[in-house]
Amino acid sequence: MHIPDGYLTTTVSVAAFAIVIVFWIISFRKIKLAEQQVPMMGLLTALFFAAMFANYPVLFGTTAHLLGAAVIGLIIGPFAGCISMTIILVLQSLLFGDGGITTLGANVLNMAVIGVFIPCALFYIFNKAAKPKSRGSILGMVFVSAFVGDLLAAVAAAVELSLSQGVFQYGLSVTLPAMIINHSIIGVAEGVVAVIMIGTLLKLRPDVLQSSPILGKLAIFENKTEVEP
Amino acid sequence: MNAPTSLRDIMAGAESLVYVEDLSEKKGLMQAINPLAKLIAIIGMIIASLFITNLTVLLTICVIPMVFAVSSRVPLKQFFLRTAMIALFAAVLSTLTLFMTPGTAVWAASIGGFNLSITLEGLMRGTVFTVRVWFCVASLIMLVLSTGFDKTIKLFASIKVPSVVIQLFSLTYRYFFVSVEEAQSVLIAKEARTYVHKRNLNLQSLKDLGSIIASLFIRTYERSERVYLAMKARGFQIEDNSKHSMPKLRIRDVAFASSIIVAFAAIAML
Amino acid sequence: MSEPIVTVKDVKFSYPAGVSALHGVSFDIKQGERIALLGPNGSGKSTLILLIAGLLTPKSGEIKVFGQKTTSKDFQKFRSRIGIVFQDPDDQLFTPSVIEDIEYGPKNLKLPDVDVHERSAHVLEKMGIAHLKDRPPHRLSFGEKKKVSLATALVLKPELLILDEPTANLDLVSRRGLIDTLNELSRTGTTIIVSTHDAEAIPELANRIVVISHGEKLVEGKTGEVLQDKKMLEASGLEPPTIVDLFGELKAQGYINEVPLTAAEGKESLLKLLKERRL
Amino acid sequence: MSEPIVTVKDVKFSYPAGVSALHGVSFDIKQGERIALLGPNGSGKSTLILLIAGLLTPKSGEIKVFGQKTTSKDFQKFRSRIGIVFQDPDDQLFTPSVIEDIEYGPKNLKLPDVDVHERSAHVLEKMGIAHLKDRPPHRLSFGEKKKVSLATALVLKPELLILDEPTANLDLVSRRGLIDTLNELSRTGTTIIVSTHDAEAIPELANRIVVISHGEKLVEGKTGEVLQDKKMLEASGLEPPTIVDLFGELKAQGYINEVPLTAAEGKESLLKLLKERRL
Numbered sequence A: 001m002h003i004p005d006g007y008l009t010t011t012v013s014v015a016a017f018a019i020v021i022v023f024w025i026i027s028f029r030k031i032k033l034a035e036q037q038v039p040m041m042g043l044l045t046a047l048f049f050a051a052m053f054a055n056y057p058v059l060f061g062t063t064a065h066l067l068g069a070a071v072i073g074l075i076i077g078p079f080a081g082c083i084s085m086t087i088i089l090v091l092q093s094l095l096f097g098d099g100g101i102t103t104l105g106a107n108v109l110n111m112a113v114i115g116v117f118i119p120c121a122l123f124y125i126f127n128k129a130a131k132p133k134s135r136g137s138i139l140g141m142v143f144v145s146a147f148v149g150d151l152l153a154a155v156a157a158a159v160e161l162s163l164s165q166g167v168f169q170y171g172l173s174v175t176l177p178a179m180i181i182n183h184s185i186i187g188v189a190e191g192v193v194a195v196i197m198i199g200t201l202l203k204l205r206p207d208v209l210q211s212s213p214i215l216g217k218l219a220i221f222e223n224k225t226e227v228e229p
Numbered sequence B: 001m002n003a004p005t006s007l008r009d010i011m012a013g014a015e016s017l018v019y020v021e022d023l024s025e026k027k028g029l030m031q032a033i034n035p036l037a038k039l040i041a042i043i044g045m046i047i048a049s050l051f052i053t054n055l056t057v058l059l060t061i062c063v064i065p066m067v068f069a070v071s072s073r074v075p076l077k078q079f080f081l082r083t084a085m086i087a088l089f090a091a092v093l094s095t096l097t098l099f100m101t102p103g104t105a106v107w108a109a110s111i112g113g114f115n116l117s118i119t120l121e122g123l124m125r126g127t128v129f130t131v132r133v134w135f136c137v138a139s140l141i142m143l144v145l146s147t148g149f150d151k152t153i154k155l156f157a158s159i160k161v162p163s164v165v166i167q168l169f170s171l172t173y174r175y176f177f178v179s180v181e182e183a184q185s186v187l188i189a190k191e192a193r194t195y196v197h198k199r200n201l202n203l204q205s206l207k208d209l210g211s212i213i214a215s216l217f218i219r220t221y222e223r224s225e226r227v228y229l230a231m232k233a234r235g236f237q238i239e240d241n242s243k244h245s246m247p248k249l250r251i252r253d254v255a256f257a258s259s260i261i262v263a264f265a266a267i268a269m270l
Numbered sequence C, D: 001m002s003e004p005i006v007t008v009k010d011v012k013f014s015y016p017a018g019v020s021a022l023h024g025v026s027f028d029i030k031q032g033e034r035i036a037l038l039g040p041n042g043s044g045k046s047t048l049i050l051l052i053a054g055l056l057t058p059k060s061g062e063i064k065v066f067g068q069k070t071t072s073k074d075f076q077k078f079r080s081r082i083g084i085v086f087q088d089p090d091d092q093l094f095t096p097s098v099i100e101d102i103e104y105g106p107k108n109l110k111l112p113d114v115d116v117h118e119r120s121a122h123v124l125e126k127m128g129i130a131h132l133k134d135r136p137p138h139r140l141s142f143g144e145k146k147k148v149s150l151a152t153a154l155v156l157k158p159e160l161l162i163l164d165e166p167t168a169n170l171d172l173v174s175r176r177g178l179i180d181t182l183n184e185l186s187r188t189g190t191t192i193i194v195s196t197h198d199a200e201a202i203p204e205l206a207n208r209i210v211v212i213s214h215g216e217k218l219v220e221g222k223t224g225e226v227l228q229d230k231k232m233l234e235a236s237g238l239e240p241p242t243i244v245d246l247f248g249e250l251k252a253q254g255y256i257n258e259v260p261l262t263a264a265e266g267k268e269s270l271l272k273l274l275k276e277r278r279l
């Protein structure tokens, strides 16, 4: 989903940067990084950065790699998640040439803003509405959030491309179906990995999730008597 | 290397970074330019190319990244390998255009009742797009290969990125390698004890990936507590006062950036 | 004479950064041998182990394991016959509980359940970790993790067992348990390779030593002989085990003829000597 | 007599899973002391170290460092006076190059550049890692990482230095370098706490020992005395250093009066003994 340089017009690129800068500033203000969180965010970002190199095959011999935006957001919260994903995208662009620099704004908008905030918002709303307690329903919500997040990020990319017809050839009638078909599959993989990861954490280290701004709001954490030191 | 597919990708990522580290330490034209000047010049080149629609002009400017590569001691084979994939993808992406663009047909056929024709305009459009994408990728890759992490950090410092963010970048970079090593060893250890090899994508391999990331996550989380303590013991503060030294902009850096920008602006306005 | 199980022939290896880690190392390991790679920090032991396990590819030269080149496609199949334990125990443990981790391998071997339990019970007891059975691996002390990680490999009874610094961070009792288990495996024909910089532990671990220094093979020989070569060891930043050093001196001064290798032998030989003199 | 720098008073600690790691440990450490926490795997050494560093909070009892409770808010400020090296070197190296890592601390201390360079050059040389200066930490061998991680703490010359298993994975030369540097620091008044399960290394590292077993303090005393108490050590899964064991036997049989602690002393004492007998 990384859009390389040469795919978007300057107008679209600049507009994307403008939106993204607003989110950066908000996120940065919101997280009020405490000292402890600096190494934590750095290390977790590194882990996801590494995990994103793992490719898996999708349709017609194409491959995709993990996006992880939803998982990051759900675990460390949307604001920290946005910063984390941004760091990853910048490193991918400047150290690997994966995704362009002029298109960095658009990539951040798709993957670090839409890809992170949408799943978090969905999960937050679901949780408010349904107050799920069973493992199955919680993980079901995780799946849906991750799936929709990935899909909407792809839709955003399709829109940006279609708005760039000065350099890019296709309009929304082509880009949208293409992206949706592809990402219905990638989205499932994304959702499955998110479910397994969060499921494992629920089992092994619920305390880690308890301090999460999103998952920590789950009803199962509410009347916990045993508190971590 | 006998490792599961996904693992090999992870390791290839780390190796590629190490490769960048090496190249960026060589002595060459691009390595000698101040990273900020380089960034501005490359962005200028990319933006200018977006306004160029003449194929001949585009093909001509493609020489520039190649000249950069040669003068920066980047092995050409590596250079082309790294840039080929994205351009190839752009070419494949353009195939539909060939048929969809109205204009003079250069080739026509009727398949199963459909009238298909490739137009000259379509061909032009597709080629221009592909060539431009290659130019952009090649320019960016030259920035990547000649800069390396060390100088990237200096670049951030010179565009006034907050120091906390720079620290986050450093930590991410450093522990990327730790994560890779951990992922690698976990997968190998697992493989040494798994007797059935599953090559294709299936639920099991996604499950494995998920559970390995989860266990790495727990370890990473716990490690971060110890790293924090180690940092604190050595005087870590969120307002970092150990300023990152930024390389000075010398006359030759300014000359490099401005000449490129002026030249490309001129070409773009042709 | 049986075919060597591992053949390392003029192997050179450099890390991507251009650090040359090994520049031309050759040796053979026969079936059932117990061999120690001894060398100071950074000499290339772990690199050699990764090469033998087929996880790195030599720049030149070749390595054959079970008669198969480690670079060949088919080597994949031989993986399961090799047990490997890394320097860092965390890398080895990936299931939610110790017992699952230990039984993961045997279960994959499709052994009957009874056998799986018997094997795991045996190794748990030997390594003194039976009480940790149901704990999650991340809730263990460093040394406990190390023991569990060794157990996961030992329980498989692989044909070739490769251990990188197995004794680091192990206390006495566990070290004894490890050596016991290695002895058992040896008896059934397992070939064992250990890497270490600690000469002290070698006499009980291995009967042949390959000394590696600065990416080269310095010496290769029987444990007793190599450990007595104090000059060579010190030149490469190592030292003989305390007992060997002490009794080496006594031998040099003509008090004894044979240098003992372990503490127990040493004690015996010294008391004998003193008794003789007293009379 | 000076105030103790560290006071551990009846400290109990359980991990969340309900594992009781320490059940009532007390001891004091005075300024300038070199103390070893000796105990087998899983006895609670690392837990104790984390408690002293203020990373964990005792369930009951209290710990004071520099007269300040580790649980108090103000303890944050004391962090920078404590140097700590964890068992795993990767926790310690968080910058992209060795030299940056070593200079990170001194630079934060706002020392003049000359001093920073002088200090780092000194410690690089002592630990034998000067040639690794510009390498990124991910391109080092395990032992090399361990050396660098020790160097990052040593270079700070902290008032209190805590080392968890410092000698594991270190070869002879580096071990010497470490001991040299610790001796230097000791002379300037640094208090040093090391944890280890390896009695062998203790005589040169510490002059007082606290033996921890199953979460309790078993014994506390001078290095020489504790190491000669073979019964106690063996009961808790440890053993005296080879030399102490050997010469302990000689003493028991009336050959010598004083048990040497290090290999060098041992050799000397034995040769003396043999010369006497020969005459």
Ligand SMILES: Nc1ncnc2c1ncn2[C@@H]1O[C@H](COP(=O)(O)OP(=O)(O)OP(=O)(O)O)[C@@H](O)[C@H]1O
Binding pocket: C138, C139, C140, C141, C142, C143, C144, C169, D015, D016, D017, D019, D020, D021, D039, D040, D041, D042, D043, D044, D045, D046, D047, D048, D197
């Ligand atoms: N994170 C944890 N969660 C639960 N229990 C733990 C945890 N870490 C350690 N323990 C347990 O606490 C006890 C003491 O562990 P500790 O790490 O202090 O031992 P140690 O003396 O440092 O051992 P080693 O020599 O193996 O490093 C052990 O029984 C161990 O199983």
Ligand SMILES: Nc1ncnc2c1ncn2[C@@H]1O[C@H](COP(=O)(O)OP(=O)(O)OP(=O)(O)O)[C@@H](O)[C@H]1O
Binding pocket: C015, C016, C017, C019, C020, C021, C039, C040, C041, C042, C043, C044, C045, C046, C047, C048, C197, D138, D139, D140, D141, D142, D143, D144, D169
């Ligand atoms: N990933 C790497 N990249 C570059 N160089 C490396 C890497 N790993 C190790 N080296 C270098 O290769 C050489 C051999 O390293 P190796 O890990 O094999 O040593 P070792 O004998 O296992 O040492 P130790 O006792 O410290 O574990 C060393 O000089 C080391 O600095």
Ligand SMILES: [Mg+2]
Binding pocket: C045, C046, C047, C087, C164, D141, D142, D143
């Ligand atoms: Mg090693």
Ligand SMILES: [Mg+2]
Binding pocket: C141, C142, C143, D045, D046, D047, D087, D164
């Ligand atoms: Mg410990």
